[in-house]
Every structure is written in C-alpha cells, then in structure tokens.
Amino acid sequence: MEAADRGFTGSIPQLYERYMVPLIFKPYAVDLAARAAALRPAAVLEIAAGTGMLTRRLAAELPAGTRIVASDLNPAMLDVATTLGTARPVEWQLADAMALPFADASFDLVACQFGAMFFPVRPQAYAEIHRVLKPGGFFVFNVWDHIDSNELAATVTDALAQAFPDDPPRFLARTPHGYHDVAQLRADLAQGGFEHEADIITLALRACAESPSGPALGYCQGTPLRGEIEARAPGRLPELTAHIAQAMGERFGVGPIDTLMQAHVIIVGR
Numbered sequence: 001m002e003a004a005d006r007g008f009t010g011s012i013p014q015l016y017e018r019y020m021v022p023l024i025f026k027p028y029a030v031d032l033a034a035r036a037a038a039l040r041p042a043a044v045l046e047i048a049a050g051t052g053m054l055t056r057r058l059a060a061e062l063p064a065g066t067r068i069v070a071s072d073l074n075p076a077m078l079d080v081a082t083t084l085g086t087a088r089p090v091e092w093q094l095a096d097a098m099a100l101p102f103a104d105a106s107f108d109l110v111a112c113q114f115g116a117m118f119f120p121v122r123p124q125a126y127a128e129i130h131r132v133l134k135p136g137g138f139f140v141f142n143v144w145d146h147i148d149s150n151e152l153a154a155t156v157t158d159a160l161a162q163a164f165p166d167d168p169p170r171f172l173a174r175t176p177h178g179y180h181d182v183a184q185l186r187a188d189l190a191q192g193g194f195e196h197e198a199d200i201i202t203l204a205l206r207a208c209a210e211s212p213s214g215p216a217l218g219y220c221q222g223t224p225l226r227g228e229i230e231a232r233a234p235g236r237l238p239e240l241t242a243h244i245a246q247a248m249g250e251r252f253g254v255g256p257i258d259t260l261m262q263a264h265v266i267i268v269g270r
Contacts, residue, residue, distance in 0.1 A: 012222055013080045017051040019218025024152070024261055025053050025114065027205045028142055032113055033057035035267065036140050041108035043067040045132060047097050047125075048115025050074075052081030058111065059086035069107075071095035097125040105134045112141035114263075117179040126192025133270040139194070142265045143185070145202060147177035149262035152207055152248070156219045159247035160229070163240060169228035172219070182264065189268055198268035209257045212248035216241050 032054060036044065044062065049055050049070040058068055068090040072078045075094060082092050095101055097119055110129045119125040129139050147154050153172045161168035179185070182200055189198055209215050219225060220241040229240055252259055 012224070012226060013051055013074075013076045015218060015222030016077075017080050017084070018222070019214050020222050021051060021053045023209055023215055023218060024207050025050075027207075027261075028203075028263055028265075029054040029057045029113055031203065031205075031265065032111060032140060032142055033061045035265070036109055036111050037061040039109055039138050039140070041066060041137070043107045043109075044069070045100075045102065045107040045110045046070045047095070047100075047110060047112045047129070048072055048118065049081055049092075050077045050113070050115075052078075052084055052086070054111060054113040055081060055090060056084070056086050059088050059090055064088055067091070069093060069102075071100075073097070097128060100128045100132050102132045104131050106132050108134055108137045110137070110139045110141075112139075114142060114144065114176070116141055116143050117175055117177075122179075122188045123191035126189055126194065130193040130270060135270055137270040139268050139270070140266070142203075142263045143179050144177045145262040145264055146180045147173045149204075149260065150177060151251070151259045152215055152219070152257075152261065153177060155248055155251050156216075156225070156244055159244050160240070162247075163243055164232050167232060169225060169232065171223070171225045171228050175224075180264065185264070185266065189266075194268050194270070196269045198266050201265045201267075202262065203265050204260060204262045207257070207259050207261045211255060212245045212252065212257060215257065216245035216248055220244055 036058060044058060044066060046055055049072045055070040070090050071093045073096050078092055110133055116122060144150060147157060157172050186198060220229060230237055233240060
C-alpha cells in the first residue's frame with residue numbers, strides 16, 4: 001500500500017464527513033453497530049474510527065455502562081470525530097493498529113469500519129487485535145467488496161481512466177476495494193492468530209444521494225484520491241470533479257441517486 005493511500009489530511013476529513021459518510025459509510029455503520037451490540041460486550045475498542053460514524057452508532061446502541069474506546073492513527077480525522085461528539089462519553093485515543101497501546105486481554109470486542117484495507121501489514125494488525133481481545137471476545141469488521149460490485153466507485157474510476165488514459169488514478173480499486181478476496185481475509189486472520197473460522201457475510205446495501213454533485217465532490221476531494229488527481233493535473237481539481245459529476249449523471253441520471261454498494265462483514269472469535 002502506498003503512503004498516500006492513508007493521506008486523510010487538509011480539508012479531506014471535513015469533506016469526507018460531509019459527503020462520503022452519509023453516502024456509503026452510515027448504512028454499514030448501522031449494520032456493524034447492531035451486530036456488535038448483539039454480542040453484549042462490556043468493553044469495546046474501535047480501530048480506524050475516522051470521523052466517528054461507527055463510534056456514534058456504538059454509543060447509541062450499547063448500554064451506558066459499556067466502555068467504548070475509539071481510536072485512529074490520524075489526528076485530523078479524530079479532531080472531526082471529537083468535535084461532532086457522541087450521545088454519551090467515549091474515550092478518544094490516537095493509536096496505530098500495528099502496535100496498539102493497550103494491555104493484553106483488555107476488550108470484549110474490537111470493531112473496525114472499513115479500516116483493514118489501510119493496515120500496512122494486515123496479519124500484524126490482526127495479531128495486535130487478537131492480543132488485546134479477551135478470550136471469548138470478538139473482532140467485528142467490514143471491508144469493501146470488489147469495485148465492480150460498487151457502482152459509484154467504479155464510475156469514478158472509469159471516468160478518471162478516460163481523463164488520464166496513460167496513467168489512470170487507481171486509489172479506489174487499489175485500496176478501499178483492493179481487499180475483497182475472502183480466502184485472503186481468512187488466511188490473514190489465521191496468520192494473525194485467530195484460530196476460529198470467521199463468519200463472513202456479503203452484504204449489499206444502497207448508496208443514496210440527492211444528485212451526482214455531492215458524491216463527485218466526496219470521492220474527488222474527500223478521499224486520498226484527491227492527491228492522485230492533483231499530482232496528475234495541478235490546478236484542475238474543480239474541473240475534474242465536474243467531469244466525475246457528469247459521468248455519474250450519465251450513468252445514474254441528474255436527479256437523486258440510488259445505487260448498489262457491497263461489502264463483506266466479518267465476525268471472528270478469539
């Protein structure tokens with residue numbers, strides 16, 4: 001994985017929260033929080049909390065007495081999360097999934113919403129998660145399925161390939177949608193010390209928006225894809241964002257968007 005793939009900096013966190021979270025992340029956060037709550041944990045660690053969408057759902061779903069620690073490697077993302085806040089107090093902490101700053105067997109459940117794709121060495125991160133889980137605890141997370149099963153991301157990628165035929169930006173296919181192979185997921189979890197067979201559910205939901213302009217702005221300016229666009233075409237980000245909006249309009253119509261997205265939801269016991 002390239003370092004730029006983890007570059008949620010500058011204005012990206014605010015645009016990510018405004019446009020990407022309601023579009024594609026909120027529906028899966030609702031699902032993941034419900035699955036976590038059904039396991040009745042007393043202490044929860046969230047990894048790669050980002051701007052806090054899953055954190056807010058966990059705070060709403062879990063009993064007031066359940067401890068929630070929400071962590072992320074990126075200070076700018078956590079700044080947005082803490083500013084937005086939660087329905088009840090949670091503990092916010094900077095933390096690297098490669099070396100979690102928590103004692104062994106500290107949590108009943110570890111949750112991660114669309115963060116595993118960004119782990120530089122996934123088995124190492126899974127080993128750290130395994131270490132901080134109590135025996136009998138659970139790791140609950142999700143990852144995006146192949147980009148072909150996610151129509152907005154595929155449309156963005158195809159349109160940028162037309163704009164840059166000699167060097168197309170591949171961030172979306174490479175990283176968010178690059179960890180979709182179920183066999184690889186199982187192998188990485190096993191290498192990280194998870195001996196139990198993971199329950200993997202492929203879950204299709206709908207991505208909805210009022211018009212193509214919001215999703216185009218979100219993808220092009222609210223994710224690390226922005227860096228790839230700006231590196232290829234300095235000063236042309238607004239023009240290329242409009243190009244993506246046009247491509248979305250041609251595929252989905254210029255009015256409200258209601259389209260397919262798909263992810264894998266993974267539950268594995270310690």
